[in-house]
Amino acid sequence: MPLYQIHVRGHRENFAAHFEAVSTHIYTTEEAAKAATPDFVKRCCDPENPFRLDIDRSYKVLYIEITIVPSPKAPEREAREPRVHELKCWMPFFQNVMEGAKSFEIRREDDRDFQVGDTLHLKEWDQKAERYTERWVSRRVTYVTRAPAWGLPEGVAVLSLR
Secondary structure: OOOEEEEEEEEEOOOOOEEEEEOOOOEOOHHHHHHHHHHHHHHHHOOOOOOOOOOOOOOOEEEEEEEEEEOOOOOOOOOOOOOEEEEEEEHHHHHHHHHOOOOEEEEEOOOOOOOOOOEEEEEEEEOOOOEEEEEEEEEEEEEEEEOOHHHOOOOEEEEEEO
């Protein structure tokens, strides 16, 4: 099933360069993306919007092009039963996961198929002693971001944990 994003390109008064914006939201139909376009364009161009693409609010938008583009997001993976992945976690990162300061893992996916609902069983690894400590923690995967999103290299995933 194809997925879509909104792509806005335009030019502002007194600016030599064009501006571009691509929606971070992924739409499941082209019609849904078209329906969301006016709000997205307003957020990009409205001088009263604090999230506008430039800081100087005095320049007006001279023209704008709007296209609905296929999303580079990888197709959804086939559903399966949640798995438990036992993973090595270096000491400083492990401590941050334990304390709740770190709520994500960045992992290679060469031999794994991480999916929402999986459990990561993180075992603390002492890289100096080259052995596991006695500490471990389990966290559930709540979201998975894969390449090419956000410039991630192929084969790498960012896993949100809870």
